[in-house]
Amino acid sequence: MSAPAQTTAPIDGAALLDEVEAFHRRFNVFPQEAAYVAVTLWDAHAHLLDCFDSTPRLAFLSPEPGSGKSRALEIVETLVPRPMVAVNASAAALFRAVSGPEGRPTILFDEIDTVFGPKAGDNEELRGFLNAGHRRTGVTYRCVGDGGNQTVQAFPSYTAVAVAGLGSLPDTILTRSVIIRMRRRARNEAVEPFRARIHEKEGNTLRDRLAQWAEQAKGVVMGAWPEMPDGVSDRPADVWEGLLSIADAAGGDWPSRARKACVALVEASRATDKGSLGIRLLTDLRDHVLIGIDRLPTVAILDRLNALDDAPWADLNGKPLDNRRLSKMLSEYMTGDNEPIGSRNIRTAGGVLKGFFASDLDDAWARYCPPPKGATSATPLHPRSEPLNL
Structure with missing residues (x-):
């Protein structure tokens, strides 16, 4: 008589996300509580990409160096599947890596300001790759072959991408991103020193457990259409839909925390977004x-x-x-x-x-235009007086 097949004990998703968040808090000081929630959910979403129609970019941005952006990216690197650290990587290298036989990587792009910053000029090819890879159906078209035997080939571009850099990003990338605006630590904000030889293993252990939980949760996440908070629609809803699905699947207090974080970060991005x-x-x-x-x-x-x-x-x-x-x-x-x-x-x-x-x-x-500050549904957008006498 054959031995019964062993089954993996179910993983408590909420408790696991709590551990991932605690791991970030050891090494990262984020500007607001909502950021810890968003980054933790983003780590988990990288293990569940095939469940979603789109993947938000995670953007750690700051006005000055020394604000913890690169360290935040380092911690994310320990928690996501097949991390690929890219600095000044070309679009050709990235889309070939995404479609390569080794499997889809999670791209971590540090010093993104060297690509899109004011001294770098436009980089339309890389911008196109990042924009196309936001959606599951995204592809990058390239000619392959020699001379007159070239053919057009579509390379899949859909993959999770986190970036860190100074300043800002092109609007087409910002609107597809969860934006964490980093700042330098204050004197009373202490973090644990990150030692790669020690702490990478701890992060990788959490990464492997996230992968196991993702296998258990993907059936729930795949068919989920999470309820969005009031006022979150269109592109922000695309950005947050997958993250809220993960929070709902994890349970505990994560569904409510995720929606509060969603509202806080969407409102923060609107406050700093001047549009075109x-x-x-x-x-x-x-x-x-x-x-x-x-x-x-x-x-x-x-x-x-x-x-x-x-x-x-x-x-x-x-x-x-x-x-x-x-x-x-x-x-x-x-x-x-x-x-x-x-x-x-x-x-x-x-x-x-x-x-x-x-x-x-x-x-x-x-x-x-966004509604005027303090306007309500009953407030006229533009009350007027009599014509100005000039």
Whole structure:
């Protein structure tokens, strides 16, 4: 009679995530509690990629060196499957690694500012790889072969990616990322020194247990459609859907902690996101220039925009915003009548001047701009007074 097959005892997912979080806390000081929750869930999600339609990028960013970004990436490296540390790796090397016979790696890209920073110039090939690999169906097309015998081949790009760097990232990557904005440790914030020869083994033990739990949980996670917190939709929902699925599968207090972390980090990213230059222009016109005014000459609009503190208008590539560029930027948006926003005649005490009417911008404000701070559903987006007498 054959011996009965041995079965692996179920792993308590919530307790395991608690241990992973505690491991991070030994070596990392994150800027807020939500970051520990998000990073822990991201570690686990790297073991469950095939359960999701997309994978969020994990971005450790800071304005200054010495803020713990690289150490955070080191700890993640011990916890994820098949880590591939990349510094200045080419897009060709990365997409070949993802489609290679050894299995899909988890890419950890340190010093990402050397690729996308102001001194690096644009790197559209790598940006394209990171964008395409966000979704399960993402591929990178390349010509293979010699001379006239070349054929187009699709290389899979879907893989988990964590990055660390100074400054920021291209908007197309930021919007696909869980963003952790690191800062230097204060004098009263102590961490345990990370010793690779000792602590890598501890992290790898947790990694192997995460892999075992992932095998047990993938049936639940695969078909999950987690309930999103109020106000989280579109791209942020894509970023957080898989992480919330993992929290729900783990149980304990992780579902509630994950949703609180989701709201906190999504709101933080919105607070620092100025959007495109066009959206910034629309928002500044609404919030700082045309408040309570139904029309204003172009010359007055430019004076007010260029006088704004913490705004780019006084120095756009060494020159202040002028009427030609203002008109061109606004003409890319439409009025409620589906006409390009353009200047119109405004009668003033000194004669007729060209300017813009707030009513022409209403539709663009509603479609593109974030709600004004403190606005509620009952608050008009742009209350106006009588026309300004000029």
